[in-house]
Amino acid sequence: MADKPSNTKFFSQIVDLLQSARNNIVRTINQTMVQTYFEVGKMIVEEEQKGKDRAEYGKSLLQDLSKTLTREFGKGFSVTNIQQMRNFYLTYQKQQTVSVKSEKTIQQTASVEFKLSWSHYLKLMRIDDENERKFYEIEAVKNNWSVRELERQYDSALYTRLILSRDKNKVKELSEKGLVITKPKDAVKDPYILEFLGLPEHSAYSENQLESGLIDKLEHFLLELGNGFTFVARQKRISFDDKHFWIDLVFYNRILRCFVLIDLKIGELKHQDLGQMQMYVNYYDREIRLEDENKTIGMVLCQNKSESVVEYTLPENNEHIFASRYKTVLPSKEELKLLIKQSE
Structure with a gap:
């Protein structure tokens, strides 16, 4: 049968x-x-x-x-x-829209459109700064954050990291539109908060262990990286002149339409690290990138860095190579402000 x-x-x-x-x-x-x-x-x-x-x-x-x-x-x-x-x-009464009716200009408020759950709003109401609250609300809607993820992004001071490390003229835009990515620098944070790895701040671990932890917690890492990132490869090998090199992590950003290469470094950033990343980016631009794709972005994530080393190693018109610190524990807002002030 x-x-x-x-x-x-x-x-x-x-x-x-x-x-x-x-x-x-x-x-x-x-x-x-x-x-x-x-x-x-x-x-x-x-x-x-x-x-x-x-x-x-x-x-x-x-x-x-x-x-x-x-x-x-x-x-x-x-x-x-x-x-x-x-x-x-x-x-939230200030968010009501006001319409004018008839010649007597009778004002009538329309209902506010709420797109999140009550649990989300209970969390948002505890944020005193109105601009900060609006930012997290917009991002929660755009990225479909759960309440737990909203709490995580707030606890990691995402808004504070963005406003302290960006052009002051764009601070207001964050509360009106959320995080808008139009150029490579918009996709970069400093520092990155990797508390989800569960690694003590000053414990001894290797770059391989750090990389393995990020892969194991890839969903969390993608959320920390931000909008538009998709994972491509780990330990991507590139070869030329009988020499082989391995890029720690390769991502693609759908918004910027470009590859994003990430190298992980334990300890202090060295100028050789930036030079190596420049080589990786050049290779991807010349051998991998398609004609309709934008130039590759390179990021070196390190525990510490000297801004002078970054400044004098990279060209003055650099827009595609970045060095960012990472923290494996949640810093206080005061510690975060001090960290970012050191980069100014």
């Missing part, structure tokens, strides 16, 4: 369709819940403003509302939770 035709592909398509539908339902429920909490917060603030003694009236209002909602809907409506809804409205 002939074998029955396999329906595996067909079944998989049905599974994917149903899974997509479930994900959309969950997303819609989350957005509806967040929007509802915003409206609840708005109603509470407007009701409080009617009270003669706003402080006492507001406290009593939240307590009574908590009892009513708990009796009606069960858990989830403690005074603390309701207070968070109120704070949510106060934090």
